[in-house]
Amino acid sequence: MRYYLIAGEASGDLHGANLMKALRLVDAEAEFRFLGGDLMVSQGGDLVKHYKEMAYMGFLEVLMNLPAIMRNLKQAKSDLLKYKPDALVLIDFPGFNLKVAEFAKQNGIKVFYYISPKVWAWNQRRVLKIKKVVDKLFCILPFEVDFYKTWGMEVDYVGNPLLDAIAAFEADKNFREKHGFSDKPIVALLPGSRKQEILKILPEMLHTANRFPNYQFIIAGAPSFTADFYTQAAFGTQALPVVFSDTYNLLNCAHAAIVASGTATLETALFHVPQVVVYKTSAVSVAIARTLIKIKYISLVNLIMDKPVVKELIQEDCNPQMIAEELEKLLDGNYRHEMQKNYIDLSLKMGSPGASEKTAQLILQTLTNKH
Known part of the structure; x- marks a missing residue:
């Protein structure tokens, strides 16, 4: 079978790569073409465009980059x-991917959506569009199944692919030594994967x-x-060591963490590292988001547990004073435990684990039922 995959950010690249690996196990003839990243490239196939040319965050940033987004879409x-693939597999990235899904459906291409768009957060009526343009939807968060049922849509819960990635992780016992880190306890800083969010959030962390x-x-x-980008993003604050492509080893050694809202909050929790969740973007984007978003929490940890397990410091609360106060509580004592x-x-x-394998099957x- 010929598979065309689209992942528009770092987390999608990770999940896309794991899914490609699983597809090859169940389909020896699998061929891939994709928009994605380096992890997907490592699984073989042809890269059409790298996600770093596609990822824009926030309403204002999307508006400013609309011509580039439209070119990518075209x-x-x-x-x-x-x-002419047998299947289009879309991974998260809904603003872009739902438009491609609609186009594919009009042209008779089978559409699979892996990692459901977060329509439960805002613009819930998009479920009606998903029902029309997606042949099969795979969810990775437990509460999503009930949400879609309220809209009369049957979906498959396949578990979460992060569990696959973490299960496959093998800790490097020489991690500290390899990077020249001291014996001091480590606080991991995870400022996100998009340029705009790093520029806003990293200085507060530093x-x-x-x-x-x-x-x-x-x-x-x-x-x-x-590394130069992170030095520039620090805006004159003290330069700190940066570890690339080794986040799991960093979390495995970390005593606590400061994490930008996103997939990383769940990864940090699954490594059992106490964390404070932070988020900051343009004032316009936040103002719009606050009128549209219909959820109590922004972190996946709190959403899944349906209670405030981790502290969320958003926009004006994302400042050194408030982050430091929360971090202090995470370092020791009952709050941490x-x-x-x-x-x-x-x-x-x-x-x-097993989300990738279940989805591939x-x-x-x-x-095969189609033919």
């Missing part, structure tokens, strides 16, 4: 028609780091950036 549609001389703060670098107890419950709720089963 290219994806044209390339999709030329390739100003916080200055207040904790007995800890070493280490940045998890996104693979699409260089209570969070880690909640993490155990979270892990049980998430279930076992369901895709192939649907395709």
Whole structure:
């Protein structure tokens, strides 16, 4: 079978790569063409466009980059028609991917959506569009199944692919030594994977780091950036070490973490690292988001548990003073231990690994039933 995949950011690249690996196990003839990243490239096939040319965050940033987004969309549609895949597999990235799904459906291409768009957060009526343009939808968060049922849509819960990635992780015992880190306890800084969010969030993290001389703060670098970018993004604050493509080893060694809202909050929790979740973007984007978003929390940890397990510091609350106060509580004592107890419950709720394999089997089963 010929598969065309679209992932528009770092987390999608990770999940896309794992899915490609699983598809090849169930379909020896699998061929891939994709918009994605380096991890997907490592699985073979042809890269059409790298996600670093596609990822824009926030309403204002999307508006400012609309011509580039429209060019990317036009290219994806044209390339999709030329390739004529047996299946289009869309991974998250809904603003872009739902437009491609509509186009594919009009042209008789089978559409699979892996990692459901977060329509439960805002613009819930988009479910009606999903019902029309997506043949099969795979969810990775437990509460999504019930949400879609309220809209009369049956979906498959396949578990969460992060569990696959973490299960496959093998800790490097020489991680500290390899990077020249001291024996001081580590606080991991995960400022996100998009340029705009790093520029907003990283300086707040670095100003916080200055207040904790007995800890070493280490940045998890996104693979699409260089060390120089992080130095520039620091805006004159103290330069800190950056670790690229080794976030799991960093989390495995971390005593605590400061994490930008996104997939990384769930990864940090699954490594049982106490964390404070932060987020900051343009004032216009936040003002719009606050009128549209219909959820109580922004972090996946709190959404899955349906309670405030981790503290969320958003926009004006994302400042060195408030981050430092929260971090202080995470370093020792009951608050820290209570969070880690909640993490155990979270892990049980998430279930076992195997999301990629389940999804691959369901895709192939649907395709073979078609013929």
